[in-house]
Amino acid sequence: MHKNAEDQPQSTWVSWNENVQHNYTYHHTVKKEKELAEIIGRTSGKVRVYGSKQSSADIAAGTDSLIDMRQYDQIVSIDDVKKQITVQSGITLKTLITTIQDRGWSLPCLPDIDTVTLGGALATGTHGTGRDGKLLSEYMVSCRMVMADGSIRKVSEGEELMDAARVSLGLLGIFSEITLQCQSVYTLHLKEQPMHDDVWMAQYDDLLDDNDFTRILWMPHTDHGYVILGNKIDPDTPVKHNPGPDYLKHRRAVSRMLYKYTTKFPFLTTIANKIIYKLFFTSKKESKGTLYDATVTKSRSGTLELAEWTIAKSRFNACFTELKAALDNSDNAAYVHIPMDIRFVKKDDSWLSYAYGEDCVTVGCVTRDAANADHYKAFEVVEKIFLKHGGRPHWGKRFEAKGEELSAVYPKFEDFKALRQELDPQGKFLNPYLTELLDVKTVAKSKNRAA
Numbered sequence: 001m002h003k004n005a006e007d008q009p010q011s012t013w014v015s016w017n018e019n020v021q022h023n024y025t026y027h028h029t030v031k032k033e034k035e036l037a038e039i040i041g042r043t044s045g046k047v048r049v050y051g052s053k054q055s056s057a058d059i060a061a062g063t064d065s066l067i068d069m070r071q072y073d074q075i076v077s078i079d080d081v082k083k084q085i086t087v088q089s090g091i092t093l094k095t096l097i098t099t100i101q102d103r104g105w106s107l108p109c110l111p112d113i114d115t116v117t118l119g120g121a122l123a124t125g126t127h128g129t130g131r132d133g134k135l136l137s138e139y140m141v142s143c144r145m146v147m148a149d150g151s152i153r154k155v156s157e158g159e160e161l162m163d164a165a166r167v168s169l170g171l172l173g174i175f176s177e178i179t180l181q182c183q184s185v186y187t188l189h190l191k192e193q194p195m196h197d198d199v200w201m202a203q204y205d206d207l208l209d210d211n212d213f214t215r216i217l218w219m220p221h222t223d224h225g226y227v228i229l230g231n232k233i234d235p236d237t238p239v240k241h242n243p244g245p246d247y248l249k250h251r252r253a254v255s256r257m258l259y260k261y262t263t264k265f266p267f268l269t270t271i272a273n274k275i276i277y278k279l280f281f282t283s284k285k286e287s288k289g290t291l292y293d294a295t296v297t298k299s300r301s302g303t304l305e306l307a308e309w310t311i312a313k314s315r316f317n318a319c320f321t322e323l324k325a326a327l328d329n330s331d332n333a334a335y336v337h338i339p340m341d342i343r344f345v346k347k348d349d350s351w352l353s354y355a356y357g358e359d360c361v362t363v364g365c366v367t368r369d370a371a372n373a374d375h376y377k378a379f380e381v382v383e384k385i386f387l388k389h390g391g392r393p394h395w396g397k398r399f400e401a402k403g404e405e406l407s408a409v410y411p412k413f414e415d416f417k418a419l420r421q422e423l424d425p426q427g428k429f430l431n432p433y434l435t436e437l438l439d440v441k442t443v444a445k446s447k448n449r450a451a
């Protein structure tokens with residue numbers, strides 16, 4: 001291990017909500033691909049890179065050496081003919097999207113957060129929602145990756161390595177420059193209203209077909225979802241602007257206050273949910289704007305701890321019916337904070353994508369009391385139900401499943417493990433969590449047995 005740690009302002013790495021903390025010895029900040037390659041190449045121990053530290057899963061640190069990607073954030077080039085932009089992977093989604101929006105472009109499926117880095121978002125399969133929306137990483141047409149030995153590899157659409165690399169948790173190599181295919185920007189006409197669970201459940205497939213944008217904020221203990229639908233319109237089309245009552249802007253702060261005591265007294269959650277629903281999710285709203293301007297949250301007053309599970313659309317009804325019965329049942333202590341975010345993603349071919357091979361539905365599960373996330377029973381109950389129905393976890397969020405359980409739901413999981421072993425035989429990019437997640441020891445043992 002080289003001793004030239006460039007900057008060591010701290011010795012403990014802390015995630016944004018403080019739930020993941022790790023000591024480290026060497027800390028680097030990079031601004032160039034060459035620096036990234038040199039550091040990775042000369043590190044003989046283990047090394048992880050990190051972006052905005054906004055993942056709930058323990059995937060961004062836990063190694064002796066760490067690399068902060070956030071200053072590696074420049075725009076490299078723009079191709080006006082192809083509508084493609086090449087950027088350094090530490091750029092935030094905010095800078096990326098505002099830059100392309102200024103040129104009249106968009107990425108057609110955006111997550112509900114813009115403070116994360118592009119590299120972090122791609123690595124974990126970050127997604128949005130929509131009839132044709134795919135994971136953000138599906139809009140990557142080529143990239144450069146720094147491999148475990150410090151060499152640089154260019155990967156393009158059509159190569160098998162691209163299908164493996166799009167969602168790869170920084171385990172195959174580290175994204176340096178990324179080229180994204182953009183589309184023309186469009187304006188959405190959004191309409192939002194509460195709907196009884198029986199109504200949206202009966203209609204969601206049609207709603208998805210009939211609208212460009214569909215998102216359902218589901219609220220256990222209230223029998224309702226808040227349905228947000230959007231359709232592309234000419235930007236000059238007049239739209240009745242109805243943002244709802246002014247106090248709606250206090251929803252997150254009020255929720256945090258109401259949920260403050262629900263860790264100690266979980267049954268209070270049912271009352272809190274009913275109050276939050278009545279106050280913040282019963283009015284209709286109407287607006288227009290670009291996907292970014294009108295649907296992506298720009299600021300949050302506090303942190304959260306998040307889990308998110310995904311299920312093939314064909315199995316959503318059975319899974320949701322069981323989920324609703326469990327979460328609405330006050331006997332099982334799985335009191336869950338609202339809303340639970342239900343979104344829709346189009347199928348793709350990326351090995352570790354939630355939508356590999358089939359269109360999928362994603363269901364978020366959140367606690368607004370991040371510090372007490374370990375005692376939030378809902379995470380356990382939700383995970384058990386999704387695993388039973390063949391659901392897949394979001395890589396950047398909280399879950400317990402490991403090894404064989406993941407192999408059972410991700411058809412290319414074993415192929416991914418084998419490729420990782422081939423590309424990084426020393427396990428340079430593995431931290432303890434990822435080693436367990438991939439069950440790396442078992443691979444080594446079975447290889448020995450075969451030999």
Ligand SMILES: Cc1cc2nc3c(=O)[nH]c(=O)nc-3n(C[C@H](O)[C@H](O)[C@H](O)COP(=O)(O)OP(=O)(O)OC[C@H]3O[C@@H](n4cnc5c(N)ncnc54)[C@H](O)[C@@H]3O)c2cc1C
Binds near residue numbers: 054110121123126
């Ligand atoms: C409030 C909130 C809202 C969210 N909303 C959504 C949402 O709407 N949809 C959704 O899908 N997710 C959502 N997420 C999850 C979030 O998008 C992911 O956790 C994302 O990975 C965070 O990016 P980051 O820059 O913080 O990455 P980090 O958490 O710092 O890192 C994540 C992973 O990426 C790796 N990594 C970082 N940079 C690179 C690189 N250049 N090359 C290779 N690997 C790299 C890290 O090693 C780590 O394994 C949300 C999270 C929060 C906190």
